[in-house]
Amino acid sequence: MSFAKRDDEKEPKSTVETIQTEILQRICFLDYQPGYQLKEAELAAEFCVSRTPVRDAISRINHLGLVETRNGVGTVVVALSAAQIRHVYDMRLELAKLIGTESPREITRNDCERGQDLLNAAHALLLDFDPRRYVEINHHLHGLIADLIGNSVLQSFWWQTYYQAASTWYQVSLQMGAEVAQALVAELEDINRALEHGDITAIGFIQRTHIGYGYQRINLHLLSPEAK
Template structure:
């Protein structure tokens, strides 16, 4: 049996992943605004690829909640309503403390070294206002905390929720004055876990997620009033 079809399939997936990564970056950075139509032929021409990997990339972004594919309109950049934002953060509040409780006792010295490095870079990037790295470091920080939970389905769901929340996390940090609070609470989460105070860490994590969601909803409410 020829291996060519498998090779071509792998090549398409690799190209699709690269296209998805670049489109994801543009959406999260705000270069591609909510409601913007993403035309497959235009994107294929821009990236110098066929429409097949572009279509696969858009389907991946739809699964992440960044794009909606609508009948007769094709793909558009999605816009989360306040209700959707509330649902995202409520799901995080339910799942993440559970994962932390299961994982915290198994965190190693190497894990804590990695968490400390993330926190150091996080603080530097916040002060330098390098917005693009905020969400990436936030996602990495939370994933390291939960990595030993032994609950792959819940971990996969949370990883997707963190991805969907990425641009909103950046918005919350940059526009609602949440930078200093986030930095303090992340450091306290690590300290509590390191000292074996897992229940207190889980309680703080729930408060932390709730606070981010609440400040985002307040921002949306004030923004909608001003429009």
């Protein structure tokens, strides 16, 4: 099981993996919005490589369903339908319940420190909100929790649904602004409490709760934007 990608792991990643992660982040952070056309030659020039590794990276992202490549046309970032977003969130709700049960690993002192760092960063966000920073903190929080999952298959699935859902978060944060920061602080406080107690099962349920909240926000601000 090797597809649980992390962007802060220490070992040097291959060229293709680097490009893949970069493109993925640009999609999640909405640098590439739905409908944007990725051109292999363009990306190849930017990363100073040939089209071959770029093609490879895009081909892998295809598996997540975030882009669609058509011959003679190009690779476009897909706009997930309301039904697909619901499917992703339904699965995340179910997967969250399994985090605590599927052979988790022990919580270490290091985990607690990472949680505290993230909480501090979230507090800073309350004073000076920045959508990109918000998504970055979310990203690190996801990495922290994914690391606790012992079942490698579940870990992989958890990452896959994360990437599929991430861009919607960013859209919401653009519309709601600092409001989402408060929700993030609340989530991190809950999670830090659970980390201190070494209670992974609780972390799963906390995640499940806040995923539910997040989906409510998406329903209000994306799928029914007239209610804004």
